[in-house]
Amino acid sequence: KAGVTQTPRYLIKTRGQQVTLSCSPISGHRSVSWYQQTPGQGLQFLFEYFSETQRNKGNFPGRFSGRQFSNSRSEMNVSTLELGDSALYLCASSLVQGPGNTIYFGEGSWLTVV
Amino acid sequence: SQQGEEDPQALSIQEGENATMNCSYKTSINNLQWYRQNSGRGLVHLILIRSNEREKHSGRLRVTLDTSKKSSSLLITASRAADTASYFCATQGNEKLTFGTGTRLTIIP
Numbered sequence: 001k002a003g004v005t006q007t008p009r010y011l012i013k014t015r016g017q018q019v020t021l022s023c024s025p026i027s028g029h030r031s032v033s034w035y036q037q038t039p040g041q042g043l044q045f046l047f048e049y050f051s052e053t054q055r056n057k058g059n060f061p062g063r064f065s066g067r068q069f070s071n072s073r074s075e076m077n078v079s080t081l082e083l084g085d086s087a088l089y090l091c092a093s094s095l096v097q098g099p100g101n102t103i104y105f106g107e108g109s110w111l112t113v114v
Numbered sequence: 115s116q117q118g119e120e121d122p123q124a125l126s127i128q129e130g131e132n133a134t135m136n137c138s139y140k141t142s143i144n145n146l147q148w149y150r151q152n153s154g155r156g157l158v159h160l161i162l163i164r165s166n167e168r169e170k171h172s173g174r175l176r177v178t179l180d181t182s183k184k185s186s187s188l189l190i191t192a193s194r195a196a197d198t199a200s201y202f203c204a205t206q207g208n209e210k211l212t213f214g215t216g217t218r219l220t221i222i223p
Contacts, residue, residue, distance in 0.1 A: 043213035045210045055209065056210050090156060097209070098209070107156040108155070
């Protein structure tokens with residue numbers, strides 16, 4: 001079956017703009033989480049959604065937000081973009097929430113802020 | 115913030131040799147997972163070891179976990195050029211994954 005699908009794969013935005021990234025989890029998976037990867041900070045947890053509710057949130061400013069739809073698809077939004085937001089944004093899904101579930105990652109969305 | 119550190123940060127070995135990477139973490143965990151990332155790509159799940167397990171195998175991969183020392187190791191035997199990638203350990207408590215800093219593995223043909 002299809003893996004985790006993220007769109008767009010690459011995008012360039014200007015400082016001050018906003019961006020929306022989309023994630024379609026593996027069919028049947030209900031938990032979706034988002035991570036930011038940068039050379040300096042590594043892989044950082046953004047947030048996790050399960051059954052359309054945010055269950056967990058990382059240490060990021062309020063400019064970073066997300067949501068999950070009834071079909072488990074998820075979007076994340078970053079407003080008022082800063083140069084430091086340039087990163088690979090990874091979406092991951094698992095069957096259910098909670099420890100011990102294998103988490104599958106998408107290919108990521110490369111965001112460049114200029 | 116990172117849960118732990120991986121050692122070494124970079125490793126180059128000849129094809130056919132074994133590669134060992136180590137991961138240390140700071141807090142108690144439910145499980146520890148290893149992932150591979152090819153340059154600029156997503157993460158591929160390799161293996162999950164639970165806190166009550168000490169060793170696990172999957173193909174050419176062998177993972178050990180020592181909860182008393184808060185450390186884990188990943189051994190890749192008979193390495194291949196296709197194993198060239200970055201390898202990350204990730205710990206999981208009750209919910210989110212917390213990743214280590216990663217080891218960049220290069221297999222020399």
